[in-house]
Amino acid sequence: MADERNHLAHVLRDPERLAQAKPADWDYLIPEARRAGLLGRLADLAERDPGFEAIPENVRVHLGSAKVLAAKRRREVHFEIDRLVDLLREILGTVVLLKGAAYVAADLPPAAGRIFNDIDILVPTAELAPVEAILGFGGWRLGEIDRYDEEYYRRWMHQLPPLVNAARKSVIDVHHTIVPRTARVALDAKLLLDQIVPVSSKSNLAVLSAPDMILHSAVHLFSEGDFDKGLRDLDDLNLLLRYFATKSGFWDALIERATSLDLARPLYYALRYTTSVLGTRVPSDVLREMSRYRPSRIALGAMDAAFGRAFRSPHPRCRDALTGTALSLLYVRAHYLRMPLHLLIPHLLRKGIHHHKEPAATA
Secondary structure, eight states: OOOTTOHHHHHHHOTTHHHHOOHHHHHHHHHHHHHTTOHHHHHHHHHHSTTGGGSOHHHHHHHHHHHHHHHHHHHHHHHHHHHHHHHHHHHHSSEEEEHHHHHHHTTOGGGTTOOOSEEEEEOOGGGHHHHHHHHHHTTEEEOSOOHHHHHHHHHHSSBOOOEEETTTOOEEEEESSSSOTTSSSOOOHHHHHTTOEEOTTSTTEEEOOHHHHHHHHHHHHTTOSOOTTHHHHHHHHHHHHHHHTTSTTHHHHHHHHHHHTTOHHHHHHHHHHHHHHHOOOOOHHHHHHHGGGOOOHHHHHHHHHHHHHHTSOOSGGGOOTTHHHHHHHHHHHHHHHHSOHHHHHHHHHHHHHHHHHSOOOOO
């Protein structure tokens, strides 16, 4: 899927381009990567390239700063994970990490250069109240949130409202499953918790199995309404797929798990766009099998047009005349997937009115 506005996707797909990049190319790449949350990953790719020394020195300064920031964030994440284990192991036994924190703890490829603001954990629904109470004793409490949004999280969503540490400002997202309660696909977290994988370097710590990690990333990305970090999340999938594809039996296990959990459609999209945007190698028989779950031709054309724009850096020069419309449609689609119409329409009206009433930001 060639896209002249997606400079970042070109280098993520073919990192060897970095050594040949001209100063004018870096003028595009650095600000676009920073806006996309990918500057640390770009730095990691550049550093691994044998032609790293050929990159202009002023560019290497930017890349080096991004690496330092990513390393600092990685240390902070390990610190917060250790605090969570200390607090929660008596009630949970094992703390199950999701998304970015899982990549860091398990030392998976997407952790390289990864910057993220929260730590996600998965707990059984029955343990939500005691986990929230214990985290409260540890300093994590509700951040700034109005009553409507808090009730929305607690009644309809797949996680508690974000909990913020008063001293360190770290954020914990406590999930009880990976899809909202109101989503068209119901998913009992016990099915995921039954197949967790221990993190060998840490006691009382685990991550999702390889297929479940892929499926969680896919369902999160392709049910999402905010694509500010869309390309970064797509590259997470790309790196996970490349890594797990080296494990025997992975593709069969992934397909079986996607169909048994009723998550074949998000996996279809994940494979379609990682291959077309980032060049992920997926066996042809896997693509053929998953094509059974594609939408109609008209719907797929609309998805290609929308996601093709969503999987660019949010930098203004990566936008075109249809980007705003595409992102708005994906925002509405995300809510439609999460909620039935009788809940969705009042919710969107309420959020729209609330947004309209907010005071304009000042410079």
